[in-house]
Amino acid sequence: MRAIIHVDMDAFYASVEQRDNPSLRGKPVIVGGHAQRGVVVAASYEVRPFGVRSAMPMARAMKQAPHAIVVKPRFPAYAEASEAVFNIFERYTPLIEPLSLDEAFLDVTASVGLFGSPAEIARRIRKEIATELGLPASAGIANAKFVAKIASDLAKPNGQREVRSEETVAFLAGLPVSRLWGVGPKTEEALKHEGLETIGDVALKDSAWLDSRFGSSGRHLWELSHGIDARDVVPDRAARSVGAEDTFDEDLTGQEALRPHVHAQALRVARRLRRAGLKGRVIQLKLKFSDFTVVTRRTTLREATDDGQTLYRTALDLLERAHEGRALRLTGVSVLLDEEPPQLGLFPAAPPRSAKLNAVLDRIADRFGTKAITTADIAGADASDDGAHRSERPVDKPRR
Amino acid sequence: MEFRIAADELKKALYRAQGIVERKTTMPILANVLVTANKGGVTVTAFDLDIGVVSEHPAEVTKPGAVTLSAKYVFDIVQNLPDAQVTLKKLANNYVDISSGSAHFKIVGMAAEEYPKLPKEESAPLVQISGNILLEMIKKTQFAISSDETRYILNGVFFEPQANGKVRMVSTDGHRLSLIERELPGDFKLKSGVIIPRKGLMELKRLLDEAPDAECHLGFAENSALFKKPGLTMVMRLIDGQFPEYQRVIPKEGEKVVLVPKTRLLESLKRIALLSADKSNAVRIGLAQNKLIITASNPDLGEAKDELELAYRGSDITVGFNARYLMDVLGVTDTDEVSFELGDEHSPGVLHGPGDRSFTAVVMPMRV
Numbered sequence: 001m002r003a004i005i006h007v008d009m010d011a012f013y014a015s016v017e018q019r020d021n022p023s024l025r026g027k028p029v030i031v032g033g034h035a036q037r038g039v040v041v042a043a044s045y046e047v048r049p050f051g052v053r054s055a056m057p058m059a060r061a062m063k064q065a066p067h068a069i070v071v072k073p074r075f076p077a078y079a080e081a082s083e084a085v086f087n088i089f090e091r092y093t094p095l096i097e098p099l100s101l102d103e104a105f106l107d108v109t110a111s112v113g114l115f116g117s118p119a120e121i122a123r124r125i126r127k128e129i130a131t132e133l134g135l136p137a138s139a140g141i142a143n144a145k146f147v148a149k150i151a152s153d154l155a156k157p158n159g160q161r162e163v164r165s166e167e168t169v170a171f172l173a174g175l176p177v178s179r180l181w182g183v184g185p186k187t188e189e190a191l192k193h194e195g196l197e198t199i200g201d202v203a204l205k206d207s208a209w210l211d212s213r214f215g216s217s218g219r220h221l222w223e224l225s226h227g228i229d230a231r232d233v234v235p236d237r238a239a240r241s242v243g244a245e246d247t248f249d250e251d252l253t254g255q256e257a258l259r260p261h262v263h264a265q266a267l268r269v270a271r272r273l274r275r276a277g278l279k280g281r282v283i284q285l286k287l288k289f290s291d292f293t294v295v296t297r298r299t300t301l302r303e304a305t306d307d308g309q310t311l312y313r314t315a316l317d318l319l320e321r322a323h324e325g326r327a328l329r330l331t332g333v334s335v336l337l338d339e340e341p342p343q344l345g346l347f348p349a350a351p352p353r354s355a356k357l358n359a360v361l362d363r364i365a366d367r368f369g370t371k372a373i374t375t376a377d378i379a380g381a382d383a384s385d386d387g388a389h390r391s392e393r394p395v396d397k398p399r400r
Numbered sequence: 401m402e403f404r405i406a407a408d409e410l411k412k413a414l415y416r417a418q419g420i421v422e423r424k425t426t427m428p429i430l431a432n433v434l435v436t437a438n439k440g441g442v443t444v445t446a447f448d449l450d451i452g453v454v455s456e457h458p459a460e461v462t463k464p465g466a467v468t469l470s471a472k473y474v475f476d477i478v479q480n481l482p483d484a485q486v487t488l489k490k491l492a493n494n495y496v497d498i499s500s501g502s503a504h505f506k507i508v509g510m511a512a513e514e515y516p517k518l519p520k521e522e523s524a525p526l527v528q529i530s531g532n533i534l535l536e537m538i539k540k541t542q543f544a545i546s547s548d549e550t551r552y553i554l555n556g557v558f559f560e561p562q563a564n565g566k567v568r569m570v571s572t573d574g575h576r577l578s579l580i581e582r583e584l585p586g587d588f589k590l591k592s593g594v595i596i597p598r599k600g601l602m603e604l605k606r607l608l609d610e611a612p613d614a615e616c617h618l619g620f621a622e623n624s625a626l627f628k629k630p631g632l633t634m635v636m637r638l639i640d641g642q643f644p645e646y647q648r649v650i651p652k653e654g655e656k657v658v659l660v661p662k663t664r665l666l667e668s669l670k671r672i673a674l675l676s677a678d679k680s681n682a683v684r685i686g687l688a689q690n691k692l693i694i695t696a697s698n699p700d701l702g703e704a705k706d707e708l709e710l711a712y713r714g715s716d717i718t719v720g721f722n723a724r725y726l727m728d729v730l731g732v733t734d735t736d737e738v739s740f741e742l743g744d745e746h747s748p749g750v751l752h753g754p755g756d757r758s759f760t761a762v763v764m765p766m767r768v
Contacts, residue, residue, distance in 0.1 A: 302550060342682065343722060344746060344764040345574050346649045 003118040005106040006148035010136040010157040012102035013042035017071045019134045028068040032058045034249050076370045088128050097233045107233035119162045144229035146181035168227030173200030180224045199225045244268040245332025251290045253327045260377045263312050265333040270308030279304035280335035285318040288330035297322045304338045307354040401465025401490040403437045407481050413455040414475040417446030421471040432468035434515040437461045451600045451636040452518040466512035524619035524626040527586030531612040537569045538605045540580045543728040545598045546573035558643040560593030570646045576725045577762040600636035654741025656714045662738045666730040668706045672696045673723035675704035686718040720768030729761040
């Protein structure tokens, strides 16, 4: 029987701010960008009763909670805290699938003999996060990924919930169909049209009937409603790409303005590649224009790399070809990871000249934070930090 | 220029040029050979800026001179002449009349002055060598030369004279390595080894194959090699760079050693590799009590297994290999049995003659 824990940090960015600044504790805190254009990046539990949620436009949040304290995001601090959290996960299992900076699936099936029951492991992880990092986390425990995720959500804040396999169907039965994995507004609408409001309603139908109404996803819906979800926890190492992207506070036009952002993204990706001991040859640049259209451009290098400057130069070539002088909301740099070649080599590959420099930069960043040392263009444009809303772990999983 | 020559002689000269002239080149004249007639006879020169071959042939020269002609077309013509003799005569504007018996060809040539000059390598200290031994050394190393142009250092064979009158030749593509050491006495006056490029080595092999017993000389100067045999001179530019420290990757003695019948193993690899996945030639080689087991599996096709009986009492082990790499070695092995040494799944396999490491091949495993 599989044992999967879904750990989700509570109001992660806001909790980091409250931890680092005692005067914010117990107060309604909004971590967010520009008051007009920006969005809420995180909302502390104290401000949630006023209806403030992350991703909500700042202007609206301020209307609903004018008394809230607004804090500018400090992404390097969150990245650091995230790393510490994941380090705690690693004490219990190598099978960790990160969903974002503050959320992950852990397969602890094989850890039970060493550390006790899955619920006990979840308790220990949450306790260590609380005592060592001073941050609250919630956990859901189940034998399927989507059930664990629902359970952690229901356990929030600062709680945990276990759904035993024999309880799964009953647990799900009362929940709205929108909780099912893969059910978006459209499917939800269609399900409701058939009179299926809760997951229990779906579970009562037979799969042939669901097939006739919902085609290929009918079977999938039936399985999920019975708590059947065969998806495995896919560890980060098996991820196919590593990327970083930023939504700008204001749309940007022109190479001059974009370069520092692309540079910072390239350096972030490279740092993460090196930390994971990975390299890739296929470099991709993602551009989202002011009209929300997205283009991606990719190119393949001769040799796999984990060097930020190489990524930057490559991304810049792509940018020059794809930019066309249009205003951009977002840029993203990502690297597709090389699969390990089956044939072993006789000679260990000579490290490229950049390896030494990168190792030193990594050590400085580890010790003093990623802002301690950076390139002049990034420092000048302040692209590495407050200028944008960034997402650090947009890791594409192999599709199952 | 006008001379009369035996068609077979001209054919031989042009055959030697075929592997050297460039067909696709930005310099059209490199697709040509330089034909020079003087009192002593005729020379035919082929040069691709890296490798040059000058072939000397007896001919009845009535008017000395020189011209360049398409190596390919003239070779085709000479192979289809009606008579055993052929006459070449330069006309105006570098046209050349080729006549033999009743047949006449009027061929467009290019001016001899435009042909690039071969480097002069008279300073090279020449060493008389056995063509047969050099030929053997080439045959037993050429298969492991890398064809990956990004690793140009490995695009040739390392030629390294030893202190004891022997010469070592080593090739590797980074996945496997072949080393041979043979008696090739003489002072090459080399401070260290040199890297002979693949194309030059293949041409050298062709020239040696013509008459392995002929008196041969080999020498090195600056960054080129010089090879001479009666009626023929070859120069080639060497690969400039540092060959990897090959000694470090040759294991001293494997933990698990078996003596395998060569032909049996070769045939077995051939049939089992038919079922390797994605044309990777990946096979698993297992050692168990007194047998060697070769297996392969292909998710689309199925599985294959073969067994060889042999003397083995060590612990069981299975290592993945590219069957092609092993077959390349076995294909040039002269002995009936071959000593096969294995370490673990990540250690190289070593093949050499029983009790004789003078020809040793090292093959890295595959993850299977």
